Amino acid sequence: MDRRVLIIGVGLIGGSIALAIKKEHPDAYIIGYDLNEENCRLAAKMNIIDMCADSFESEAISSDLIILACPVEEVEQKIYQLADLPLKPEAIITDVGSTKAKIMQKSAVLREKGAVFIGGHPMAGSHKSGAGSAREHLFENAFYILTPTSDIEEKKLSELKNWLKGTEANFVVMEPEEHDMVTGVVSHLPHLIAASIVRQVESHAGENERVRWLAAGGFRDITRIASSSPAMWRDIVKHNQSSLLSLIDEWIEEMHFVKTLVQESDENNLYNYFSDAKKYRDSLPVRARGAIDAFYDLYVDVLDTPGIISHVTTLLAEERISLTNIRILEAREDVFGVLRLSFQTEEDREKANDCLKQNDFETYLNM
Numbered sequence: 104m105d106r107r108v109l110i111i112g113v114g115l116i117g118g119s120i121a122l123a124i125k126k127e128h129p130d131a132y133i134i135g136y137d138l139n140e141e142n143c144r145l146a147a148k149m150n151i152i153d154m155c156a157d158s159f160e161s162e163a164i165s166s167d168l169i170i171l172a173c174p175v176e177e178v179e180q181k182i183y184q185l186a187d188l189p190l191k192p193e194a195i196i197t198d199v200g201s202t203k204a205k206i207m208q209k210s211a212v213l214r215e216k217g218a219v220f221i222g223g224h225p226m227a228g229s230h231k232s233g234a235g236s237a238r239e240h241l242f243e244n245a246f247y248i249l250t251p252t253s254d255i256e257e258k259k260l261s262e263l264k265n266w267l268k269g270t271e272a273n274f275v276v277m278e279p280e281e282h283d284m285v286t287g288v289v290s291h292l293p294h295l296i297a298a299s300i301v302r303q304v305e306s307h308a309g310e311n312e313r314v315r316w317l318a319a320g321g322f323r324d325i326t327r328i329a330s331s332s333p334a335m336w337r338d339i340v341k342h343n344q345s346s347l348l349s350l351i352d353e354w355i356e357e358m359h360f361v362k363t364l365v366q367e368s369d370e371n372n373l374y375n376y377f378s379d380a381k382k383y384r385d386s387l388p389v390r391a392r393g394a395i396d397a398f399y400d401l402y403v404d405v406l407d408t409p410g411i412i413s414h415v416t417t418l419l420a421e422e423r424i425s426l427t428n429i430r431i432l433e434a435r436e437d438v439f440g441v442l443r444l445s446f447q448t449e450e451d452r453e454k455a456n457d458c459l460k461q462n463d464f465e466t467y468l469n470m
């Protein structure tokens with residue numbers, strides 16, 4: 104009989120894991136369950152999953168692998184709900200949540216019932232959400248953190264790694280508390296800071312429109328992640344509250360130091376501040392494939408006139424180029440707008456670029 108995988112939450116991460124599992128285990132039957140039925144149907148239509156389930160309970164009891172890929176507060180709820188079900192004794196349950204300590208504490212309820220729960224967190228992703236953004240290669244070369252409790256047999260851990268082999272990620276075992284401290288520093292605090300910078304710009308833009316127009320490369324680089332799912336980040340901050348509170352104190356202290364640097368305006372001190380940061384930033388390992396490279400985006404300048412989007416999509420459709428996503432980044436009277444078109448492959452992006460250029464559109468590969 105085919106092995107069955109149930110993915111609860113078929114969004115960016117759940118969908119990408121489904122694709123990676125399909126690649127390595129083509130015999131596995133992958134069932135998706137998502138509160139957002141439309142998203143689940145899209146995942147099935149895109150062959151990311153084999154079917155959409157109406158309820159997760161009926162599928163969970165016959166699944167060999169259950170992956171919780173919803174926001175972390177929902178992961179907790181699902182752990183409780185799964186603990187009440189007669190799961191297969193050999194089944195493995197895992198999650199992909201961005202926090203680990205609270206989830207591992209809650210998972211005791213599953214272990215008490217004899218179920219195997221191994222926490223997980225692939226350290227790659229994007230600011231995009233939903234099945235439409237899922238990519239088979241999203242986790243290639245990324246670290247994939249696993250947090251097995253001491254009672255988990257090595258055999259079960261290997262079995263899970265084998266299920267996830269198609270991610271081509273590097274597995275690392277960590278204690279949940281260490282995980283939350285480290286991800287607090289490199290991921291969760293930076294997200295809070297990105298959101299706060301965007302809010303500061305927004306409040307200035309209220310007074311002077313030009314702030315909005317001139318929010319260019321540097322601002323976009325440092326704030327890309329502020330476009331991520333608010334539900335996901337709300338839950339992460341709730342889960343990692345204690346690490347974040349002390350990191351925010353450190354950040355405030357650093358900002359006091361920066362303020363002094365600016366006030367004193369000492370050339371050497373200012374130079375060294377930037378130079379030390381640059382040295383460390385430049386020394387960070389570069390991954391062969393970063394999160395954002397897994398998406399093939401094309402930016403197109405368009406005039407904000409009626410029918411312009413359908414004109415662009417018709418041109419692409421005539422060339423049989425399939426779009427996976429389209430977004431208006433700026434749409435204002437008398438100012439150029441920017442359309443962000445996303446494609447499945449680099450080849451599609453190149454074809455679209457040629458096609459739009461031939462039709463006199465100004466296009467960019469990066470913004």
Ligand SMILES: NC(=O)c1ccc[n+]([C@@H]2O[C@H](COP(=O)([O-])OP(=O)(O)OC[C@H]3O[C@@H](n4cnc5c(N)ncnc54)[C@H](O)[C@@H]3O)[C@@H](O)[C@H]2O)c1
Nearest residue numbers: 112114115116137138139173174175200201228229232233
């Ligand atoms: N986005 C990233 O960069 C990233 C990276 C690593 C891990 N994660 C973690 O992965 C998880 C999913 O994030 P994502 O980026 O895929 O988000 P997403 O919004 O793309 O997908 C989450 C999906 O879960 C569904 N969902 C929400 N509550 C549900 C419930 N109770 N039952 C069933 N489905 C439910 C949503 O409808 C959505 O389709 C989160 O826990 C997040 O912390 C995210």
Ligand SMILES: O=C(O)C(=O)C[C@]1(C(=O)O)C=C[C@@H](O)C=C1
Nearest residue numbers: 201226227228229230290328394
């Ligand atoms: O690249 C991005 O957009 C991400 O935010 C990815 C990112 C990160 O902070 O690095 C976000 C949360 C996840 O838990 C793991 C990865």
